[in-house]
Amino acid sequence: xxxxxxxxxxxxxxxxxxxxxxxxxxxxxxxxxxxxxxxxxxxxxxxxxxxxxxxxxxxxxxxxxxxxxxxxxxxxxxxxxxxxxxxxxxxxxxxxxxxxxxxxxxxxxxxxxxxxxxxxxxxxxxxxxxxxxxxxx
Numbered sequence: 001x002x003x004x005x006x007x008x009x010x011x012x013x014x015x016x017x018x019x020x021x022x023x024x025x026x027x028x029x030x031x032x033x034x035x036x037x038x039x040x041x042x043x044x045x046x047x048x049x050x051x052x053x054x055x056x057x058x059x060x061x062x063x064x065x066x067x068x069x070x071x072x073x074x075x076x077x078x079x080x081x082x083x084x085x086x087x088x089x090x091x092x093x094x095x096x097x098x099x100x101x102x103x104x105x106x107x108x109x110x111x112x113x114x115x116x117x118x119x120x121x122x123x124x125x126x127x128x129x130x131x132x133x134x135x136x137x
């Protein structure tokens with residue numbers, strides 16, 4: 001296995017998720033070592049892994065498209081389909097989904113703030129600062 005590697009791997013202990021079937025099936029795993037071209041995963045031996053899948057590593061905000069190279073008991077070796085620098089954050093589908101989620105949360109919070117402002121008793125000072133309040137009188 002070592003002879004086939006194209007680059008040196010760095011030891012790691014990163015929580016990750018294997019995603020396949022259009023990201024509908026997930027398996028939790030641990031990235032035990034990683035390089036720009038691949039990784040060694042620790043995954044429960046009872047899980048069957050597909051030949052190709054995405055490896056999502058939240059601590060790096062990264063999603064790596066992978067090809068399974070070998071499997072032995074609770075370990076698996078994967079090759080990244082694209083050369084990546086594991087030290088660099090890669091924003092893809094994961095970041096897009098997170099941004100969309102935060103935008104929805106932001107909109108909901110703005111709506112709640114507006115609703116709560118209507119419930120607050122207003123003072124003459126507030127009316128003087130808010131021209132819209134003068135029209136309500």
